[in-house]
Amino acid sequence: MKAAIRLQNHGxxxxxxWYILYNR
Structure with a gap:
């Protein structure tokens, strides 16, 4: 889940x- 937040912060x-990882 940290990866999703990092990707979100990266734009x-x-x-x-990141959506799939977050909704995993």
Missing amino acids: CANHPY
């Missing part, structure tokens, strides 16, 4: 990668 929230 990659638009990517489905």
